[in-house]
Amino acid sequence: MDKNSDVLCQPDKSKSCGACCGLYNYVNSSRSSLTERLRARTKRFHEIVKNKNDIKNYVSETIAGEDWKKRYEVIYCCEYLGFLDSAERKVGCLLHPAQNSGLDLRDVSFYGQKLCAGHLCPSHHFIPKSQSQILIKIIDDWYLYGLCITDIDLVKTYFRLLANHIGEEVKPEVFDNEALKKIACQYFDWKITWPFRSPDANRLGKYYFDGSQYMISYIDYEGYGRDVSKFNTIFLSLSSVFKNAKEIEEAESLILSNIDNFIHTYERVF
Numbered sequence: 001m002d003k004n005s006d007v008l009c010q011p012d013k014s015k016s017c018g019a020c021c022g023l024y025n026y027v028n029s030s031r032s033s034l035t036e037r038l039r040a041r042t043k044r045f046h047e048i049v050k051n052k053n054d055i056k057n058y059v060s061e062t063i064a065g066e067d068w069k070k071r072y073e074v075i076y077c078c079e080y081l082g083f084l085d086s087a088e089r090k091v092g093c094l095l096h097p098a099q100n101s102g103l104d105l106r107d108v109s110f111y112g113q114k115l116c117a118g119h120l121c122p123s124h125h126f127i128p129k130s131q132s133q134i135l136i137k138i139i140d141d142w143y144l145y146g147l148c149i150t151d152i153d154l155v156k157t158y159f160r161l162l163a164n165h166i167g168e169e170v171k172p173e174v175f176d177n178e179a180l181k182k183i184a185c186q187y188f189d190w191k192i193t194w195p196f197r198s199p200d201a202n203r204l205g206k207y208y209f210d211g212s213q214y215m216i217s218y219i220d221y222e223g224y225g226r227d228v229s230k231f232n233t234i235f236l237s238l239s240s241v242f243k244n245a246k247e248i249e250e251a252e253s254l255i256l257s258n259i260d261n262f263i264h265t266y267e268r269v270f
């Protein structure tokens with residue numbers, strides 16, 4: 001949540017992440033809905049909050065003005081997440097000192113100043129730096145960036161598959177090549193556009209909440225009379241729901257053709 005050099009939260013001027021502030025935890029977490037929500041908050045915050053005493057007015061108007069239905073009840077949706085810039089390219093904390101002439105107002109928040117300032121999500125530990133650098137390089141969209149940078153399986157599995165074929169880790173500078181960048185972007189765009197993502201799937205990844213605990217969703221391959229797909233991890237990250245074995249094959253072909261396309265282009269260029 002805090003912003004200093006080597007963290008993934010606010011990597012550059014063209015995007016940022018707000019996932020751990022509950023950004024995607026609204027039942028309606030579509031891009032248009034979140035954009036409207038963050039836009040209204042940002043406007044309201046700048047209009048109302050002239051000093052710390054005004055924050056309670058901002059909160060009561062925000063609570064009254066929004067739909068607070070959540071995907072996962074246990075994840076807090078923070079009312080202070082908004083846009084940090086007028087171009088609405090960066091999501092982030094409206095209470096952060098950078099937004100308030102140096103004044104850190106985060107002590108009024110649900111998590112408190114210390115947690116907000118110190119939190120680093122698991123992606124910081126589990127996604128290798130070269131891979132997060134690639135994401136930062138190729139994605140310039142807050143909505144997609146936050147979804148991808150927090151999906152460790154989606155990121156690591158892709159780069160492992162590519163490395164297995166190429167024989168070495170793919171380096172960030174490889175993505176200076178526009179064709180390779182485009183192919184990788186197609187893969188990460190699937191986080192939003194994946195044709196096998198059920199609109200009913202009340203989740204944005206492999207976890208769902210059954211009312212009392214997180215469960216990892218699964219795909220009933222046996223029921224479809226087939227083995228577990230080698231792309232199972234990716235399918236779960238993309239919240240896939242298949243109607244039959246044919247759809248699973250189609251989904252496998254999509255991933256396979258993306259990887260083949262990457263490898264062939266890579267071999268041609270390098």
Ligand code: SF4
Binds near residue numbers: 001010017019020
């Ligand atoms: S989810 Fe991770 S990358 Fe995103 S803002 Fe939180 S700590 Fe930063």
Ligand code: SF4
Binds near residue numbers: 021081092093094117
């Ligand atoms: S107060 Fe904390 S949880 Fe809320 S937006 Fe700011 S950093 Fe995120």
